[in-house]
Amino acid sequence: MTLLTLLEGDSLEYLKEMSDNTIGSFVTDPPYGIRFMNKKWDYEIPSVEFWEECYRVLKPGGHMLVFCGTRTQHRMAINLEDAGFEIRDVVSWLYSQGMPHSYNIPNGIEGTIVNGSANKKDFNRLDGDEAKKGLGYTKMGKEQGFRPTDYGTDGAKPTYKTNIKHSTDEAKEWEGWGTTLRPSCEFITLVRKPISEKNVPLNILKWGVGGLNIDASRIESDEELFINVLDGWSGFGEKKRPKYKKVKNETGGKWPRNVIFNEEAGAVLDEQTGKETSRFYYCAKPNKKEKDVGLGKKNPHPTIKPVDLMKYLVRMITPPNEICVDPFMDSGSTLMACKELNISAIGIERDAESFQTSTIRVDAWNK
Numbered sequence: 001m002t003l004l005t006l007l008e009g010d011s012l013e014y015l016k017e018m019s020d021n022t023i024g025s026f027v028t029d030p031p032y033g034i035r036f037m038n039k040k041w042d043y044e045i046p047s048v049e050f051w052e053e054c055y056r057v058l059k060p061g062g063h064m065l066v067f068c069g070t071r072t073q074h075r076m077a078i079n080l081e082d083a084g085f086e087i088r089d090v091v092s093w094l095y096s097q098g099m100p101h102s103y104n105i106p107n108g109i110e111g112t113i114v115n116g117s118a119n120k121k122d123f124n125r126l127d128g129d130e131a132k133k134g135l136g137y138t139k140m141g142k143e144q145g146f147r148p149t150d151y152g153t154d155g156a157k158p159t160y161k162t163n164i165k166h167s168t169d170e171a172k173e174w175e176g177w178g179t180t181l182r183p184s185c186e187f188i189t190l191v192r193k194p195i196s197e198k199n200v201p202l203n204i205l206k207w208g209v210g211g212l213n214i215d216a217s218r219i220e221s222d223e224e225l226f227i228n229v230l231d232g233w234s235g236f237g238e239k240k241r242p243k244y245k246k247v248k249n250e251t252g253g254k255w256p257r258n259v260i261f262n263e264e265a266g267a268v269l270d271e272q273t274g275k276e277t278s279r280f281y282y283c284a285k286p287n288k289k290e291k292d293v294g295l296g297k298k299n300p301h302p303t304i305k306p307v308d309l310m311k312y313l314v315r316m317i318t319p320p321n322e323i324c325v326d327p328f329m330d331s332g333s334t335l336m337a338c339k340e341l342n343i344s345a346i347g348i349e350r351d352a353e354s355f356q357t358s359t360i361r362v363d364a365w366n367k
Contacts, residue, residue: 003344004335004362008355011327011348015053023057024209024322026064027313027334029305033072045076051083054327060196061203061210063088063317066189067305073187085191093186093309095262095285102178107164110171128164188313190258208319217316218253219281256281256316260309283309286333294364301331301354307365310337318343332358336365 007014033045045068054064064085068076073090081087107126108118115125166172195203195210203210262284286306291299310333318324322344326334329347331354338345339362347362349355 002339002342004339005346006329006332006335006355006359006362007346007348008350008352009348010350012050012053014348015050015057015327018057020056021059021207022323023325024059024062025314025318025324026054026058026062026066026327027310027317027324027337028065028326028328029067029303029330029334030076030328032067032069033075045072045079048079048082050327051080051085054325055084055193057325058193059207059209059322060193061200061207063190063192063209063212065091065313065317066191068187068189070183070185070187073189077189080189080191084193086194087189088192089190089258091188091190091258091260091313093188093260093283094184096184100178100180100182102180105177105179106166106171106174109174110164110166110168113168113170123164124159124161126161126164127167128161130159131162190317208322212256213316213319214256215253217256217281217312219256220253260312281312283312291331294360295357299331299357299361301357304331305333307333307336307340310334311341314338314343314345315341329358330354332361332365335362340366 030046031044058064064080066076066080077087077090103120104123107123110126111122112118115122117125166175192210197203197206200210257280260281260283262282283306286304290307291304314324314334314337324334324338324343324345326345326347329335329349332347335345335347335358347358349358
């Protein structure tokens, strides 16, 4: 029987109430520690103490998939490793909708020399063309209440200077320089609690976890696929080597990889390499219908993960009859995925608004 449990409150406290070695998997999108849009919940990545509790309740051989941004991936991985987990791999989710938040260096130099200010908001005082245009995530920022002074009243966009004409030699010297790349990737760290038995088969027989569901995660393909299988032993003397033969792959899909594309990013790669990227799993960011399902209004959470992506990840590491836990439920995408897959799950969220959003979305999903 599939059971979905949504809990409001501190996930660390809820984890402390769980018994040792009882959970089959974790799939979660925790804070990245990059202060996204100045949100308080994103100021720190989860501590070693937090991951130690996840480690304790996870069954030996159980896997966990943890999202993180490119800038703080190293800190997330170190904390996971220090808690006792084995780093098994890092999955890269590539997309093309990211917005660069780059600082315009020549504008800053011009502002410093001409007006004594290198602040972005003061770029409007420089000589340039006027246009109604926001900075960065204009629409998202307004909806999230981020830097409200940057936005006009009643949803109107403010006037900003564009095509700023640099008059100083110092600014002209640095034309075209900025400070950031366009974000087009997030990492998902795959970790495993060490097995308790001599090998993986014995661990699976005892605990029911320890491997990845490869066939259920294969990438669909119309090609006639073949795999290598062991066909006896051959060789001379003490050095014996396995002999393989190719047989048709009846599963009808390609082996899952540690790279995930959205279709636009895949198209860019196709164009650059001249090769098909159909051997990779595709998953775009969620559309408006998926984000707002059941709410009757716009989903307030700014970093919503697509349900199809969470389904792919949950299915990969969660065996039948096991429980998947998401201790940072946000607006409920992991629980929605588990509901569709008929996998029991526990979701925990301490933010009241996000908890209410996730409750509504999970209830409305897949009806």
